[in-house]
Amino acid sequence: MGTKTKEDKVVARAQMRGFRISESEHAEASTIIRDALTALACWKSARTVLLFAPLPDEPDTFVLPRDGKRFCYPRYHADRGYEAALTDVPDELLPGKFGVLEPPPKALQIPASEIDLVVVPGLAFDKKCYRLGRGRGFYDQWLPALSGLKLGLGFDHQLIDRVPRETHDVQLDNVITPSHSVEVPYD
Secondary structure, three states, X not given: OOHHHHHHHHHHHHHHHOOOOOHHHHHHHHHHHHHHHHHOXXXXXXXXXXXXXXXXXXXXXXXXXXXXXXXXXEEEEOOOEEEEEEOOOHHHOEEOOOOOEEOOOOOOEEOHHHOOEEEEOOOEEEOOOEEEOOOXXXXXXXXXXXXXXXXXXXXXXXXXXXXXXXXXXXXOOEEEOOOOEEEOOOO
């Protein structure tokens, strides 16, 4: 890992964490993101969707309609990293090891091969569909094992010119913000 890239990531994370939007802006932006996501063909055709339980500075995924889909969320296990677990309603989610809501231990684990669409958060995204996470690398370790289309959700201020990246960083297929829908550029 290049020292410069690592330093660039630290700086970018600090800048992104400094942004704040009001509750009303958050709600409005989350609704616009919901509408943009649910209009996509990949959403309409997906049977099983892996979502993230939103932190306060992330778009609200709890507003997404089920539309007959199975929703699952990440569940952390110290010995094997993340797994996807089925959750019928967000109220079933419990605080996990890192304070992020996750399915309870009794929730059914969903094999990675059954996930049609993977919706991920990020602190920042760029127009080549790279994401900057919170720095623990969990999604970058897990995403390659997931077979579904990978899509990032963020607010407009989170779409930046270039996310600092390294060889292990995973490129998403699409990124949605209230004002943009960016697909991975195929050269």
